[in-house]
Amino acid sequence: MRTILKAISLTALAVLLIAPTLHAMELAPPRVGQFGLYLGTVGWFFTAPFWIKYR
Amino acid sequence: MSDALDATAEEESGFAANEYERQPVPEGKTKGLRSFLGLFASEHVAATELLIGPLFVLHGVSAFDLLVGLLVGNFLAVLSWTFLTAPIAVKKRLTLYYQLEKIGGPDIIVLYNAVNGILWCFLGAAFIYVSSTALFVPLDLPVPELKDWLPNSVGMVAVILAMGAVIVVVAAKGYDAVTHFANIAAPWMVVMFLVFGIAALPQLGVRSFEDFWRVANEVWDGKAAEGQVQFTFWHVMCFSWFGNMAWHIGMGDLSIFRYARKARYGLASAAGMYLGHYIAWITAGLLFAVQVKNDPLDTSVVPGPMAYGVAGYVGILLVLFAGWTTANPVIYRAGLAFQSLWPKWSRVRVTLAAGVVASVIAIFPGFCNRFLGVVMLYGLIIMPMGAVIFADHYLMKKLGMVEFYAERTGRRFYWPPIAAWILSLAMCVGIWYYLEIQIFFLCLPGWLLAGIVYLIASKLMQKPVAEEPIAMKEGQS
Numbered sequence: 001m002r003t004i005l006k007a008i009s010l011t012a013l014a015v016l017l018i019a020p021t022l023h024a025m026e027l028a029p030p031r032v033g034q035f036g037l038y039l040g041t042v043g044w045f046f047t048a049p050f051w052i053k054y055r
Numbered sequence: 056m057s058d059a060l061d062a063t064a065e066e067e068s069g070f071a072a073n074e075y076e077r078q079p080v081p082e083g084k085t086k087g088l089r090s091f092l093g094l095f096a097s098e099h100v101a102a103t104e105l106l107i108g109p110l111f112v113l114h115g116v117s118a119f120d121l122l123v124g125l126l127v128g129n130f131l132a133v134l135s136w137t138f139l140t141a142p143i144a145v146k147k148r149l150t151l152y153y154q155l156e157k158i159g160g161p162d163i164i165v166l167y168n169a170v171n172g173i174l175w176c177f178l179g180a181a182f183i184y185v186s187s188t189a190l191f192v193p194l195d196l197p198v199p200e201l202k203d204w205l206p207n208s209v210g211m212v213a214v215i216l217a218m219g220a221v222i223v224v225v226a227a228k229g230y231d232a233v234t235h236f237a238n239i240a241a242p243w244m245v246v247m248f249l250v251f252g253i254a255a256l257p258q259l260g261v262r263s264f265e266d267f268w269r270v271a272n273e274v275w276d277g278k279a280a281e282g283q284v285q286f287t288f289w290h291v292m293c294f295s296w297f298g299n300m301a302w303h304i305g306m307g308d309l310s311i312f313r314y315a316r317k318a319r320y321g322l323a324s325a326a327g328m329y330l331g332h333y334i335a336w337i338t339a340g341l342l343f344a345v346q347v348k349n350d351p352l353d354t355s356v357v358p359g360p361m362a363y364g365v366a367g368y369v370g371i372l373l374v375l376f377a378g379w380t381t382a383n384p385v386i387y388r389a390g391l392a393f394q395s396l397w398p399k400w401s402r403v404r405v406t407l408a409a410g411v412v413a414s415v416i417a418i419f420p421g422f423c424n425r426f427l428g429v430v431m432l433y434g435l436i437i438m439p440m441g442a443v444i445f446a447d448h449y450l451m452k453k454l455g456m457v458e459f460y461a462e463r464t465g466r467r468f469y470w471p472p473i474a475a476w477i478l479s480l481a482m483c484v485g486i487w488y489y490l491e492i493q494i495f496f497l498c499l500p501g502w503l504l505a506g507i508v509y510l511i512a513s514k515l516m517q518k519p520v521a522e523e524p525i526a527m528k529e530g531q532s
Contacts, residue, residue, distance in 0.1 A: 013246050020254040020366075026262070033254060037369040044243045052239050 016040025108339020124291025186378025223410025
């Protein structure tokens with residue numbers, strides 16, 4: 001379960017980074033970049049707390 | 056109390072809390088390089104990067120001076136951690152506070168905490184201000200201009216005080232929860248700073264590398280805004296080298312690197328320097344450039360609206376989180392530092408009081424509009440104690456003197472470190488006033504002067520001592 005959540009979190013970060021990059025490279029419209037920011041942020045904060053350890 | 060401060064630093068960083076405060080960290084408890092890479096990457100991508108990047112633009116840095124100056128200055132900062140801080144930390148494996156206590160006696164720690172507490176209130180104010188600006192957009196508040204010293208609306212004061220109240224109450228009562236949240240948010244914040252840069256580029260008309268260089272020369276055009284000091288390559292280099300001087304040449308990170316297996320782990324600081332003090336400063340400058348492109352008359356440095364202009368509400372979220380998660384430990388540390396002066400006072404109340412002071416400072420935008428000078432002043436005031444530790448570690452024995460003199464002689468207060476502190480700062484003020492040398496260039500001479508004064512004063516004051524440390528004598532100085 002932890003591995004799955006970690007994979008989702010890292011995918012979310014990748015989406016966060018890739019979506020605005022696609023827009024910057026004119027491969028996607030601005031709304032894709034903006035949607036990627038929301039999706040990546042929600043994806044990260046809804047999964048990362050379950051696997052990042054508090055030491 | 057200094058032990059509690061160290062524990063705080065360690066809690067934030069994920070390094071063992073409440074352990075080995077008055078003894079060397081055992082070899083078995085040391086950590087690998089990855090721990091330090093993660094720690095530096097998250098610790099040095101903070102809210103105030105959003106102030107520093109735009110201020111470079113306003114100080115008229117040219118594109119070449121910025122890119123190369125930051126490259127060189129950050130490299131020198133990494134070398135300072137690697138060759139000055141980490142070797143002492145690995146050799147002694149003690150916290151800054153405990154090492155300072157051994158050198159100057161317990162009473163010196165009280166003074167050090169008092170100074171640190173005051174300075175942390177100012178730093179906390181900057182973080183509260185940055186966080187509050189996240190609410191300027193949804194509340195449609197007018198932003199303060201670059202030249203403003205005073206708040207420009209009742210709404211602004213109310214928002215900053217309300218934000219300060221929330222941050223301070225949480226720091227006083229729910230410190231752990233925010234620290235936990237900061238751990239979770241850190242990787243997202245690092246990526247968000249990259250996103251800021253990427254998202255800003257098309258808005259500035261960048262479609263290729265050639266475009267980037269052309270636009271970079273327009274953004275960092277080498278012309279300072281009215282009323283701002285003209286920055287050169289040397290300003291950028293010195294600022295990026297000494298912006299964190301309290302932690303490297305000031306030896307603040309002894310508390311972290313005492314956990315390092317090898318001194319070369321100081322190189323891990325490159326993760327923080329090049330992500331936080333290179334990429335994040337550049338991307339923050341690009342955010343400001345987008346704002347100025349949209350409205351050439353808007354030269355205000357207000358992170359919330361700037362981030363919103365490029366990344367929408369997610370940008371606002373970053374400003375809010377970055378400010379809050381960095382204000383939390385600073386306010387908490389300020390509270391602990393003041394509590395060390397009056398141990399019978401409640402920690403919660405002292406933290407609340409420190410937070411109130413920070414919140415009141417935060418309502419003055421002029422303070423954050425001059426943040427580069429504030430950062431240098433903070434480091435300059437704290438750094439002489441690092442020179443004392445360096446000189447004590449490397450030079451005392453070589454010059455026929457005794458290291459850890461206060462501990463060896465059982466003194467509560469040993470004058471030479473204080474003499475080094477006061478005289479080096481006084482000399483820096485003299486250099487600044489009479490020779491008109493800017494604060495950005497005072498750090499290195501100040502550090503060297505502190506070390507020299509400490510050695511001379513020690514030579515004058517030290518007497519032969521017994522082989523073993525003797526018990527502390529009450530009231531002796």
